[in-house]
Amino acid sequence: MRTLAAFRAYRPTTVDRITQALAADSSSYLLKGPRGCGADELLGAIAQALVGTCGGCGQCPSCRAVADGEHPDVLWAQGEQHKSVPVEELRRIVRFASLAPAQARYRVVVIPDIDTLRLTFPVILKALEEPPTATKWLLSAALIGAELAPVASRCLTVELEAPSDSEVWDRFREYKLEPSELLIRWTRRRLDRVELFARLTDAERYLSTYEELPGLIRDDARWCMELVHRLTPEDLGSVSASEEIIQCGLEILVASHADSGDWLRRAARASTSLKLHLPIQVVLAELILRSG
Known part of the structure; x- marks a missing residue:
């Protein structure tokens, strides 16, 4: 899991926006950016920064627990791609968000691609309107349409930049690949496609x-x-x-x-x-x- 510091090397404007948003101390944040821009990784980096005292170093026990999905105060919504989150999962999310933190300053609920909750927006809206003081909601979306607008209005929205060609290139190199310019172009600056092409x-x-x-x-x-x-x-x-x-x-x-x-x-x-x-x-x- 990449830290905010690692993202700053490629997208300083995005990290500055996130840092400013965290300083505003909202109860809910919505990362909005093009599909494949690394929003999921950024959500994880923000979660590390919120539950640790290190600011999200990525190396301490707290950060490693978040990266491994084992931190007791961080919950990632489990929904299938392009499908709605099941009702049972939604109940688990709301129950988790209502409890006091076990170790950290906050409980953090992470929902990548908020569109997976489109059939249960009323429940999520109620949870966002009446959040416990020690709970933070971290959401992401590629587009904010009419259905998502009420949810977005209750969040502090952060606009994300698309990855640069150099960032895409370096991601390929992490897989020990030297991509051609053609392969770089075919990713359309989507980091998820780098992983797919590498596989x-x-x-x-x-x-x-x-x-x-x-x-x-x-x-x-x-x-x-x-x-x-x-x-x-x-x-x-x-x-x-x-x-x-x-x-x-x-x-x-x-x-x-x-x-x-x-x-x-x-x-x-x-x-x-x-x-x-x-x-x-x-x-x-x-x-x-x-x-x-």
Whole structure:
């Protein structure tokens, strides 16, 4: 888990904003920034700063306990990506927030991607309106739409910067990889994609297949299914990670073939509601029909 000091080397403005927000001593904070900007890590760094006396050094027993998920006064909401937090988890969060700290100055509730609570916003709103004096809420969101606005209005919002190319480059090097400029560009400055690309064997070769996809199409069902197989990553370990890589591939396809952008964008939008493999099948079907 990175500390605020580690983030300052790349994004001093973001860390200054967070430091100023903490000095304002609000009961709830909302980090707003583009997806993949490292908001989860920043939430952890803030939690370390709140529960320790060190200011979030990252090395003391308190900071290490936060990083390991073992600090008794820090609770991370457990929700699945793109799904609502279960009611049982919500009850656990509210009960935890109502108790006095066991060791630290504060109890800290951390909810990455507040959109996972969209079906239970009324309960969260009540908790934010009547927080115990020793409880801090740390939330993050990529976008603040109409549904999220009431929650955001009860928080001190901190705008986050996107990572720079140099930060993305150094993240690759932490995985002992020397990325090409092309791979850096394909991350779209998203740190979560650095991790995904690092886990994917020969990521550049795999992703470049999407650029070449229209030229690889044949009007043959067996060949198309073989291509689907070739474009399906098998070494990421989870369906959600594979879907994210496929979505990234579709973005590359759209960017590489601007003249076909309209139908490619429709296929990319459709892919967000489909399961693994189907996004590629949608694109292949569109390509075959267009080549007619």
